[in-house]
Amino acid sequence: DAKTTQPPSMDCAEGRAANLPCNHSTISGNEYVYWYRQIHSQGPQYIIHGLKNNETNEMASLIITEDRKSSTLILPHATLRDTAVYYCIVRVAGNQFYFGTGTSLTVIP
Amino acid sequence: NAGVTQTPKFQVLKTGQSMTLQCAQDMNHNSMYWYRQDPGMGLRLIYYSASEGTTDKGEVPNGYNVSRLNKREFSLRLESAAPSQTSVYFCAGGQGVGSPLHFGNGTRLTVT
Numbered sequence: 001d002a003k004t005t006q007p008p009s010m011d012c013a014e015g016r017a018a019n020l021p022c023n024h025s026t027i028s029g030n031e032y033v034y035w036y037r038q039i040h041s042q043g044p045q046y047i048i049h050g051l052k053n054n055e056t057n058e059m060a061s062l063i064i065t066e067d068r069k070s071s072t073l074i075l076p077h078a079t080l081r082d083t084a085v086y087y088c089i090v091r092v093a094g095n096q097f098y099f100g101t102g103t104s105l106t107v108i109p
Numbered sequence: 110n111a112g113v114t115q116t117p118k119f120q121v122l123k124t125g126q127s128m129t130l131q132c133a134q135d136m137n138h139n140s141m142y143w144y145r146q147d148p149g150m151g152l153r154l155i156y157y158s159a160s161e162g163t164t165d166k167g168e169v170p171n172g173y174n175v176s177r178l179n180k181r182e183f184s185l186r187l188e189s190a191a192p193s194q195t196s197v198y199f200c201a202g203g204q205g206v207g208s209p210l211h212f213g214n215g216t217r218l219t220v221t
Binding site: 030032034036041042043044045046049051087091096097098099100101102 | 113142144146150151152153154157167168197199201203206207209210211212213214215217
């Protein structure tokens with residue numbers, strides 16, 4: 001099963017870009033990479049997902065390496081409200097999504 | 110448009126009691142999921158339902174049962190609650206491969 005590895009914590013200055021890395025070296029060709037975030041103990045909030053190409057939406061950009069073994073979530077101008085735990089997950093075994101422990105991002109004023 | 114709704118929001122049980130956590134979605138999702146999250150940890154999959162009438166075990170199914178009552182509703186039952194089941198439970202729905210999951214706001218369960 002494809003799993004993901006993320007750094008446990010990161011800091012980012014307010015207004016700067018936050019770059020959150022994720023390794024998914026065992027990902028297979030048809031598995032998407034999804035990013036979620038969780039603020040306090042609320043339900044995880046969907047951010048973005050992609051298969052091969054880079055993706056951008058109103059919240060973030062997703063950069064996937066050509067070999068698809070890693071990806072980076074970019075929050076272009078981090079705000080204090082972006083302080084959260086960010087999860088990079090891969091859909092495995094058909095309909096199952098497995099979460100790891102994520103990266104705790106702290107945006108510093 | 111409520112999305113994914115979980116009830117109750119909070120619950121306290123005594124060891125050995127039973128209860129059912131309810132989840133309903135109005136997003137026409139084919140797949141539905143139950144996760145649990147313990148303090149300081151990520152989400153772990155308990156059970157999921159790929160479509161109406163089907164259910165499958167996830168990572169941590171022991172001590173739980175589920176029912177996919179119809180396309181909208183997916184319930185999680187604890188037959189005999191144990192303190193180890195103290196956790197926050199999240200329900201989610203999804204449409205299929207290439208589509209993200211949408212989560213409810215959770216049920217906070219304490220078993221004493």
